[in-house]
Each structure stands twice: as structure tokens, then as C-alpha cells.
Amino acid sequence: ATRNETPIIKVVMFPWLGYGHITPYLELAKKLTTRNFKIYLCSTIATLTCIEEKITPKLSHSIKLVPLLLPVLPGLPRKLHTTNGLPPHLMPKLKEALDSSVDEFSNILADIKPDLLIYDFLQPWAPLVANEQNIPAVQFITSSSTMTCFMFHYFKNPETEFPSKTIRFRDYESDKMEKLLACGRNLEERTKAVVGFERSLKIVLIKGFRDIEGEYIDYLTELVGKKFVPVGPLVQEPTPDEKGDEISDEILSWLDKKEEKSTVFVSFGSEYFLTKGDLDEIAYGLEMSKLNFIWVVRFPKGGSNGLSNGLLLEKTLPRGFLDRVGERGMVLQGWAPQAKILEHPSVGGFVSHCGWNSVLESMNFGVPIIAVPMHLDQPINARLVEEVGVGVEVVRDEKNRLRKEKLAAVINEVVVGDGGEFVRKRAAEMKENLRTKKDQEIDDVVEQLFASWNRL
Ligand code: UDP
Numbered sequence: 061a062t063r064n065e066t067p068i069i070k071v072v073m074f075p076w077l078g079y080g081h082i083t084p085y086l087e088l089a090k091k092l093t094t095r096n097f098k099i100y101l102c103s104t105i106a107t108l109t110c111i112e113e114k115i116t117p118k119l120s121h122s123i124k125l126v127p128l129l130l131p132v133l134p135g136l137p138r139k140l141h142t143t144n145g146l147p148p149h150l151m152p153k154l155k156e157a158l159d160s161s162v163d164e165f166s167n168i169l170a171d172i173k174p175d176l177l178i179y180d181f182l183q184p185w186a187p188l189v190a191n192e193q194n195i196p197a198v199q200f201i202t203s204s205s206t207m208t209c210f211m212f213h214y215f216k217n218p219e220t221e222f223p224s225k226t227i228r229f230r231d232y233e234s235d236k237m238e239k240l241l242a243c244g245r246n247l248e249e250r251t252k253a254v255v256g257f258e259r260s261l262k263i264v265l266i267k268g269f270r271d272i273e274g275e276y277i278d279y280l281t282e283l284v285g286k287k288f289v290p291v292g293p294l295v296q297e298p299t300p301d302e303k304g305d306e307i308s309d310e311i312l313s314w315l316d317k318k319e320e321k322s323t324v325f326v327s328f329g330s331e332y333f334l335t336k337g338d339l340d341e342i343a344y345g346l347e348m349s350k351l352n353f354i355w356v357v358r359f360p361k362g363g364s365n366g367l368s369n370g371l372l373l374e375k376t377l378p379r380g381f382l383d384r385v386g387e388r389g390m391v392l393q394g395w396a397p398q399a400k401i402l403e404h405p406s407v408g409g410f411v412s413h414c415g416w417n418s419v420l421e422s423m424n425f426g427v428p429i430i431a432v433p434m435h436l437d438q439p440i441n442a443r444l445v446e447e448v449g450v451g452v453e454v455v456r457d458e459k460n461r462l463r464k465e466k467l468a469a470v471i472n473e474v475v476v477g478d479g480g481e482f483v484r485k486r487a488a489e490m491k492e493n494l495r496t497k498k499d500q501e502i503d504d505v506v507e508q509l510f511a512s513w514n515r516l
Contacts, residue, residue, distance in 0.1 A: 072100045072126070072174040074165070075202070076182040077107045077158060078143035079330040080417050082132055084267050085178075086111050086123070087294040091502040093122040093293055100164070100172050102126040114296075128158040140361060142331050146393075147360035150481045151400040155182075155311065162189060169193055176270035176513070178265070184250040191259050196516055198261040198509065204416045205268050205288065206444045207437035209276040211244040212283040223279075226447045229439055236435050243436070261512040264285045265505065267294050267416065271493065272423075272448050289508045292419040292501035293494060294400050308397045311354065312404065314390055321408030323352035324430065324471055325401050328354070328413040332434050336376075338462050342411075342432075343378050345467030351475055352406075353389045356396040369393050402427050408477040408484075411467075414441040423450055426491030428474050428483045430454060432462065449486040 071092065075085040082103055089099040101108070101123060108125045114125055130141050136153045140146055166189045169177070178500040179186040180224060187197035201208060213222050222228060229237040268290045270277060280288045315323065326342065328334060334357070335343070346353050357373060367375065373393050374382070382391065398418070401407060402425040411430045412418045420440050422429050429451025431442035444450040454470045456462050469490060474480040 069097045069176065070100065070172065070174040071097050071176045071178055072102055072169060072172055073200075074102050074177065074179045074183060075107075075200075076143075076180040077141065077154065079102055079107075080179055080415055081182075081202050082107055082111055083296050083417065085180075085200065086114060087296060088178075088200065088265075088291055090119065091292075091294075092506070093119070093147055093503065094507050095410055097122075098125045099337050100126045102128050102168060102173065104128055104130055105404065106139055106142035106255055107144070110142070110144060112508060119272075124325050125308065128161060128168065131162050133157050143362035145358070146331070147363060148333070158183065159185065165189055169195060176509075181247060181251065184247065187260055194259065198263060198265060198512070200265040200267075200291070202416065203437050204419075204441055204444065205266050205276040205280055205290070205438040207416075208266065209283065210279045210440055211241060211248075214241055215248055224447075227440060227443050228341060230455070232438055232456060232458060236368070236439060240436055242325050259516060261509070261514065263289050263512045265289050265291050267291060267420070267462060269293055269494075269497075269501065272444070279455045282421040284348060286507070287512075289505055290501065291505050292498065294500040295421050295424040295494075296417075307392075307490055308400060311390065311392070311396065311401065315354075315401070315404045315406040318352050318406040321475070323354065323406045324349070324409040324411055324425070324475060325390050325396075325398070325407050326353055326355040326359070326411040327396060327398060327418070328356075328432070328434060329415040329418060332413055333360055338434075339376065340378055341462045341464045341467060343381050343463035345462075345471070346462060347381065347385060348468035349471040351388075351409075351471060353385075353411075354392065354401060355389065356392045356394070358394055399425075409471060411471065414438045414445060417444060423487070423490045423503050426488045428452075428472050428480065428487040430467075430470050432467070448490075449483060450490055451483055451487075452480070463470045 073085050073089055085101060089101055090195060092099060100123065105127045108127060118417040133139060133153055136150055136157060140150060162185060169190060174195060177186060177190040177195055178200050179197055181199055181201050190197045210222055210227060264286050268286050269292055270290055277288050277290055359372060373391065399421055402410060402421055407427055409430055410422045410427045411432055412422065414431050415438065416434045429445050431445050431451050431453040433439040433442040442453050446453055452470050452474050454467050473481055
């Protein structure tokens with residue numbers, strides 16, 4: 061296939077069932093539609109709902125949302141067929157339900173008859189299903205190259221240290237590292253089975269860009285034996301014709317009243333729930349920082365023990381916290397329009413768990429990061445943030461406890477202190493850097509896709 065011979069190229073995209081996965085898939089889809097691709101974005105209804113409103117009338121001709129019905133397992137109703145708000149103990153069940161949907165997915169492919177499948181590394185069986193129908197497939201990884209590279213390094217060379225002095229787990233994180241590597245090893249085993257099949261493209265797409273991860277991207281290519289092609293930061297841009305909502309308007313007008321770069325945004329992604337210990341330290345740390353803040357606090361769906369939303373929040377936060385911070389702080393429950401908030405001129409820092417999307421969004425909007433990594437890939441991403449110079453990590457104590465004093469000190473340093481001047485400058489430069497190169501990557505990606513496709 062070449063671009064000229066095939067007027068419209070039909071692609072099925074199949075991300076993992078999380079907001080942090082489907083949004084980069086959607087952003088990649090948007091870019092591909094500008095190059096003559098028609099996209100069928102396949103996921104569960106509960107996951108598709110998160111992005112429905114982003115499919116503007118203009119996009120709806122070239123991006124179709126295709127629902128995948130998973131078997132309903134006991135304790136896992138359809139509304140929980142997504143990682144957003146999923147109580148952590150149900151995660152294995154969700155994986156099981158997804159892995160049992162092979163026939164359903166096969167029927168979808170047979171109906172659409174796409175020219176290509178773009179799939180997530182968490183569904184290593186998807187390309188096999190495509191292969192049975194002679195459909196070529198390419199993997200798209202939404203994690204950082206640094207973390208992916210770190211994992212592959214230890215699979216291949218368990219005895220040698222990762223060749224970077226800054227990118228490593230800290231002593232108190234050894235159990236987190238074990239968990240990450242165990243997850244990765246399991247996936248690698250499952251992936252190995254599909255690596256050599258016939259219709260697999262010899263490239264892997266990965267979210268990110270060369271300026272900050274070039275050496276890790278090259279090392280990954282060497283380790284895996286497939287060329288890793290960065291697709292750019294793929295940040296969800298607040299679209300002008302997207303529907304606003306009341307909560308967004310309220311937050312934005314609250315921010316309008318604050319001084320420029322005076323406010324920190326505090327959020328730990330779409331999947332993680334804070335422990336009570338961390339939640340208290342964060343509350344007191346924000347109080348001690350004396351800066352303005354917007355904090356999103358999340359609870360698992362169905363875990364409220366019958367309490368109304370407001371009561372649940374009040375019961376969870378330290379007593380009197382909301383009264384003491386008053387107009388200086390806004391606490392939101394569940395969800396915030398993160399991209400719109402980070403884009404606002406009053407925001408001067410982001411207390412983040414360093415999920416890869418959050419890191420790239422922060423860079424895109426020039427907001428320096430106060431890194432509070434929790435688990436999985438986040439510690440590695442946090443080290444990268446420091447290596448690149450766009451943020452400072454709040455290091456935990458030797459017992460792995462987050463401390464309020466330390467949090468308040470780092471927030472102050474990054475947002476207003478003399479010591480934070482460098483990171484503020486680096487973050488602003490990063491924003492400029494990304495602004496000037498946004499559309500270049502997609503041409504390169506399409507070119508590499510076709511080149512690899514033609515070699516099948
Ligand atoms: N997000 C959001 N509002 C929230 C929480 C998260 O818009 O209240 C978005 C955020 O902008 C990012 C994604 O959800 O695009 C989270 O992805 P990330 O990789 O940062 O973390 P994960 O959710 O995968 O842990």
C-alpha cells in the first residue's frame with residue numbers, strides 16, 4: 061500500500077481500557093485522519109464514554125467509536141469495564157474479561173476489514189487475531205521509552221545495571237521495582253509468542269519525542285530488535301469547539317481571580333487512589349505551602365459506604381482543612397479538566413504522580429513539576445523529569461513515607477523560590493520547543509508506517 065494508491069486507509073485502534081491509554085490513541089487518531097486515514101477506535105462503552113465528547117461533529121466522519129462488549133463477570137458490571145475509578149482489587153478481573161473477548165474482537169475486525177490494526181501492549185493477543193484475517197498489525201505503546209527501556213534492559217541483562225546514573229529506583233522502592241518487572245516479564249512472555257508472526261510490522265510506535273528520550277529510544281531499538289518510532293507528545297489539547305461544562309467554567313473562573321503562576325494543580329492520574337497516610341501529608345503540605353491550589357481527590361467507584369459525595373470528602377480530609385484553606389484552595393472530587401487547568405496562566409506548578417500523559421501535558425503547557433511518584437512506571441518517569449530539568453521530586457523518607465514539610469518546601473521552591481528558577485525556565489523552554497515541532501512527527505510516523513508495511 062502507498063499513500064497515493066489507497067485513497068482511504070482503514071485502521072482499527074485497540075487501546076487498553078484506561079483514560080491514560082485511550083486519550084493518546086485518540087490524539088494519534090486525530091493526526092492520522094489529517095493524512096487520509098479513517099479510524100475505528102475500539103473499546104468498552106465505559107471507556108469510550110470518557111472521550112465521547114471529544115469527537116466533535118467534524119471528527120465524527122473520520123473517527124468512529126466501536127464498542128467492544130466484554131463478558132460480564134460476577135462483581136464486575138459493565139460500568140466498571142474501564143480502569144477509571146475501578147477499585148484496585150477488580151483489576152485482574154477486568155483483564156480476565158478483556159482477555160475473554162477474543163471472539164468478539166475477531167468479529168469486529170471481520171466486519172470492518174481494516175487495512176491495519178494498531179494495538180496496545182496490554183493486549184498481546186490482538187495481533188494474532190488480526191493475523192488470522194491477514195490484517196497487518198503494529199504496536200503503539202503509551203508509556204515512556206525510558207521506562208520501557210528500563211524494563212527490557214533488565215529482561216535481557218538482569219546482572220548489569222541500567223546504563224544511566226539518574227534513572228534508577230531508590231532503595232525504599234525495591235518492592236515497587238520488583239512489581240514493575242514482574243508485570244513486564246509476564247507481558248513479555250505473552251508478547252514473545254506474537255513477535256515473529258507474519259503480518260507484524262517491524263516498527264513499534266511509542267508516545268514521546270527524541271529531544272528528551274533519544275538515547276532511550278535508540279537503546280530500546282537495540283534491545284528489542286524492532287525500530288521504535290516516537291509519535292510525539294500527543295497531548296490532549298483543549299479543543300475550542302468541544303462542549304464546556306459547568307464544573308470547568310467554575311474552576312476556570314476561580315483561576316481567573318488568582319495571580320499569574322500563583323497556583324499549584326495537584327492530581328495523581330485516572331487510576332491511583334491515595335492512601336490515608338499520603339492524603340493527610342498532602343493536605344497538611346498544601347496548607348503549609350501557603351500557595352493557592354486545586355486538588356483532585358479520587359475514590360474508587362462504589363466505595364463510598366453510602367455517604368454522599370460532599371460528606372465522603374469532608375470525612376476523608378483532615379478535620380477543618382477546607383475551612384482553614386478557604387478561598388486559597390479548591391478541592392474537587394473525582395475528576396478535573398486537567399489540560400484546561402494546566403493551560404491556565406494562573407497555574408505555576410503541578411504536583412503530579414508522573415503518569416506519562418501528565419508529564420508530557422505539563423511540558424506542553426510549560427508547567428514545572430513537583431514529582432510525587434506512587435508506583436509502576438512513575439518513579440522512573442519522575443527521575444526523567446529531574447534529568448530533563450523540568451521538575452523536582454519530593455523524596456520520601458527512608459521508611460517510604462511522604463512528609464508534609466518536604467512537600468511544602470519543594471512546592472515553594474519550584475513555584476516561587478530562587479532555587480526553582482532553573483526548572484521554571486526549563487519548563488518554559490520546553491513549552492516553546494514543543495510548540496514549534498508539533499506537526500512534524502506525524503509525517504515521519506506515516507512514512508515509517510508505509511515503509512515498514514511495504515516490507516511485509
Ligand atoms: N486526567 C484528567 N483529569 C483527572 C485525572 C486525569 O483529565 O482528574 C487525565 C490527564 O490529563 C491525563 C490522564 O488523565 O491525560 C492520566 O494519564 P497519566 O498517564 O498521567 O496517568 P494514569 O491515569 O495513567 O495513572
